Ligand SMILES: Nc1ncnc2c1ncn2[C@@H]1O[C@H](COP(=O)(O)OP(=O)(O)OP(=O)(O)O)[C@@H](O)[C@H]1O
């Protein structure tokens with residue numbers, strides 16, 4: 001077919017003018033590379049957050065209240081010490097509240113003889129287990145008595161247990177957390193790494209009272225998890241909690257809350273909002289860079305047509321029609337743009353993969369941006385190729401040959 | 403008497419180039435007709451309009467006024483689509499500066515006119531090979547223009563002009579970039595093409611070249627000032643051996 005023959009001539013032209021071809025691909029390449037990387041980061045962040053929600057053990061009837069104002073994971077002031085056990089007790093006394101789990105947490109080093117690792121150590125009340133519904137597969141969870149006596153007992157997640165005990169059985173062994181010795185009384189069921197690399201098993205649990213007086217040596221709480229009796233009254237319960245906490249913390253009516261709620265709904269809303277913001281940014285970046293890429297192609301093509309005016313003339317002398325020349329140059333611009341898109345996709349994929357490999361950012365590589373890249377480069381090639389192509393075809397043969 | 407049909411008939415052709423601020427009247431009322439199978443050379447001083455006349459004869463550009471009948475068809479009324487077809491099927495061009503596609507093999511250069519046929523002939527590859535054999539370049543098919551001598555390049559352009567078996571060959575100073583030995587060889591090919599019945603029009607500065615033609619037109623300042631039969635013309639014989647390569 002004639003059009004395929006023109007396609008071949010275009011391929012040939014690109015091969016002959018390698019320098020120009022390379023320059024033309026650059027703009028589109030950069031545009032597509034950044035597009036794919038941004039999408040991968042966006043997707044990665046989103047799925048990390050969604051996995052976290054899933055791993056927080058939230059049901060629709062539960063929420064957490066964290067110390068310090070602000071929103072979700074972005075606490076405004078991490079030094080706030082106003083949340084106490086009293087708050088937890090007052091919430092527990094509210095109607096419609098089923099379970100309350102006051103929590104403290106800190107990253108600490110845990111040591112078994114010469115083996116050690118760092119893990120998230122939580123001080124929690126025994127209600128943690130029914131609230132989270134996380135099974136203990138070996139040994140048992142601590143109980144109210146351990147709480148009352150401030151016993152130095154610890155329940156390990158699979159990750160720290162494996163790291164410091166290897167294949168050995170940790171039950172009954174003494175390990176050191178910071179400067180304090182604990183007895184391992186239980187092992188949590190293994191959940192396994194999430195897709196984005198978050199490790200829910202990387203944790204250890206001790207009685208809250210022990211944490212307060214013997215390990216962390218602090219009275220204030222990090223957060224309180226609340227499970228209400230039904231999901232219908234969650235909103236109402238949160239309002240009640242707000243009143244209790246504001247009163248207990250002695251906040252004046254004008255002062256901001258010094259605590260913040262984390263709910264599955266709130267997180268989802270935040271995910272949606274950040275996704276929208278990201279999409280807007282994406283649109284801007286890719287439009288600008290592809291526009292630049294397109295203008296680069298157009299200009300280089302215009303220059304190259306001047307350089308190749310003889311070639312155009314000779315083809316016309318031997319029977320090429322205007323449409324043949326238009327097609328040839330349009331093919332050149334589309335091919336070059338697609339090539340740029342392909343190169344950009346490869347670069348984007350490599351960048352995203354290395355971000356993932358080196359754990360810089362949460363990254364999730366999906367097919368969408370690459371399909372999008374293909375479409376975008378095609379459109380850019382067509383839009384910015386049409387002017388040079390028509391210009392090349394409009395030259396009269398007798399002017400191009402002399 | 404053999405009945406000879408008119409291949410080219412032009413009548414009162416004018417060509418005016420319009421540029422910003424001034425006009426150049428290059429061809430001034432040229433009328434001439436060329437029989438099928440004729441062998442014509444056009445001579446004349448530089449700037450007299452020879453190349454311009456050739457672009458019109460070759461359907462590369464339109465005359466400003468006047469009529470041009472090519473094989474009975476009025477060229478002035480044709481659109482780009484049909485002009486392209488005529489250039490593709492009826493005319494073969496040979497240029498002083500060769501105008502081969504750079505970086506493209508001799509084979510693909512000769513093939514080029516065929517890709518602009520509506521349908522590539524089935525025997526295209528074979529035809530290209532035969533054309534190259536004919537000009538003695540079967541051992542240079544994969545060479546690009548940069549890897550060929552001037553004489554070889556001009557032979558490639560002749561093979562290219564022949565590939566679609568055109569009735570007319572238009573050559574603008576085909577020997578201008580060649581030494582006398584290569585020039586003579588090229589002229590022998592033209593003689594032979596004429597012997598096969600093709601109409602040949604050669605523009606030249608070189609009296610050696612014009613001596614090969616049956617008829618010599620002289621152009622001066624955009625007008626034909628003489629139209630003579632060449633008395634020294636030796637009727638070339640068809641079926642002569644192909645160009646020998648030494
Ligand atoms: N596009 C153009 N615009 C204006 N003038 C032109 C244009 N093309 C050619 N001319 C003029 O037309 C005249 C004839 O040019 P042409 O190329 O036909 O001459 P020629 O007889 O082939 O000369 P030469 O022997 O040097 O090749 C020249 O004076 C040239 O300057």
Ligand SMILES: [Mg+2]
Nearest residue numbers: 452453454574
């Ligand atoms: Mg000339």
